[in-house]
Amino acid sequence: MNSFNLQRRKEKVVVVMGVTGTGKSRLSIDLATQFPAEIVNSDKMQVYKGLDVVTNKVTEEEQCGVPHHLLGVVDHDAEFTATDFRHRASRSIESIVERDRLPIVVGGSNSYIQALVDDFEFRSKYECCFLWVDVSLPVLHSFVSNRVDRMVEAGLVDEVRRMFELDADYSRGIRRAIGVPEMDRYFRFETSADKEIRARLLEAAIDEIKANTWKLACCQLKKIHRLQNLWNWSLHHLDATDVFLKRGKEADEAWEKLVARPSTVIVEEFLYNGGTISAGVTAAAITAAVMGTAMAALTH
Structure with missing residues (x-):
């Protein structure tokens, strides 16, 4: 009986990692439309209710009907x-x-993912496949700055204004989210300052949001490297840099080639063939192998 328990089959879990802005949510939804799967959010700000623009939650339309767990479920002041x-x-x-579906854990809060995966009880029940969506830092830096501008256009300022309080505690709950404390000075003087000063205060707040978002990305990347090197996690590295250098249809094609298709192959192997693809095999090599197999099938 002890021998049987030691060798019993573990359930499978896919974990999608990466720094902010690299396309983790997109990949998780892509996979969840290829496999019978549901998504578990592991972003520590997206677990809270509200501030959907600030926390960059996936919209209902973007979810494509895929069930999401721990997304916008915690009261904003709770710890x-x-x-x-x-x-x-x-x-x-x-x-x-229990419903015979695949859990896909996705988010940039690596401390949350580590707390889950390193738990003894979790490791005794589940086997994980780690997908790391990566983008070179110089390319990502420009994207992060542009994304903050798009968030401002989408209503970030009004969203944060509705939550502003003079005695707000920015060390608790959702008010810790980047985009909230940075706006404090602007809101304090919004009604008393003239137009020019207000414009400068708003510009300074937006610049600070960009700087802090970039700092977060760098910290997240360092944590991923620590998990890979010190904790010996086997991560499948998916380089999405070329996706971010393209636009429109070309970007979508690059995403499919460099990220979505290789990830699907990796997960298929993990689920059905015992996970035989080594974490050291690049996405480009997997794509080449897939294309080679397809061409061979067409010529025979």
């Missing part, structure tokens, strides 16, 4: 720790597995 996440995420994953 939600890595331990809280581990408990809630474990319950969600267990529920997904």
